[in-house]
Amino acid sequence: MQLTNKVAIVTGASAGLGAQCARDLAAEGARVFGLARRKDRLDALAAEIGPAFTGIACDMTQEMAVQSAIEQVLETSGRIDILVNNAGLGKFGPADTVSLEEWNLQMDVNLKGVFLATRAVLPTMKRQNAESGFGGHVVNIASVAGLMGNPNISTYNATKFGLRGYSDALFKEVREDGIKVSCFYPGSIQTEFFDKAGIPISANPMMPEDISATLVHVLKAPDNYLISEIVMRPLRPRG
Ligand SMILES: NC(=O)c1ccc[n+]([C@@H]2O[C@H](COP(=O)([O-])OP(=O)(O)OC[C@H]3O[C@@H](n4cnc5c(N)ncnc54)[C@H](OP(=O)(O)O)[C@@H]3O)[C@@H](O)[C@H]2O)c1
Secondary structure, three states: OOOOOOEEEEEOOOOHHHHHHHHHHHHOOOEEEEEEOOHHHHHHHHHHHOOOEEEEEOOOOOHHHHHHHHHHHHHHHOOOOEEEEOOOOOOOOOHHHOOHHHHHHHHHHHHHHHHHHHHHHHHHHHHHHHHHOOOEEEEEEOOHHHOOOOOOOHHHHHHHHHHHHHHHHHHHHHHHHOEEEEEEEEOOEOOOHHHHHOOOOOOOOEOHHHHHHHHHHHHOOOOOOOOOEEEEOOOOOOO
16 A cells, blocks of 8 residues: 555654654655554644644543544544554563552553444444455554563563454454454563553664654555565664
8 A cells, every 4th residue: 555645544643653653654645643642642642743643632541532533533534544553551560569550550451442433433444445455554562572472561462462362353354344453562662652551661672763764664554465474583682
């Protein structure tokens, strides 16, 4: 898909990987809508990127908020070509110390938010496929934590393993609707993620730009060529 004038939604666009994806998609000529709770951060990104970017305050855990944000995109642009389900967080710690609030928060953002946004865009993408033969592309940002478990991240593991299952099923379900589904499994990226997760970042992480460049590559693939899963790693995480 060529990205010029395509309409993209990036969740979790107020920071880290999501903000970089918004910058790079806009640089490729897409019209980007960024969803996150911190509107001041979205406004700062809009000032940086320019009219190609619109920030929409949205808590991805709230069904009505997600529905209304997607409707706002449709009313403004009339179509949705790309959904990057990027909003997410980890709260790490021993399994017997994880609070119900921490469990629910990770499940709600990392899984329910993906479900709500995806469910809201699929009818539009199916309509686009009926009109033009190509529906759109959903990219889910999981983690290497969606491929292997590790001590002290059991809840985060559960959400990202879940996202892998959701992505694989969705890929098989909507491919005949002309809708691509890709799932990314990155290792450590230098973002604010680790401030919230409660563990130090590895010494030599990947950069958001690295992952975002791969996103652009995956989106620009020919229509009948789907890169469904990618694992990304820093080569020397310890530096
Ligand atoms: N950093 C890593 O090492 C790493 C590795 C593998 C995978 N990942 C995944 O990459 C994705 C992006 O994370 P990041 O590293 O860029 O972390 P980050 O810098 O902490 O950014 C997280 C983003 O998610 C948004 N978010 C969190 N809760 C939200 C909610 N309830 N509603 C809407 N937005 C919400 C935040 O926006 P607001 O707070 O403004 O709402 C923020 O924009 C996540 O899915 C993460 O699991 C990260």
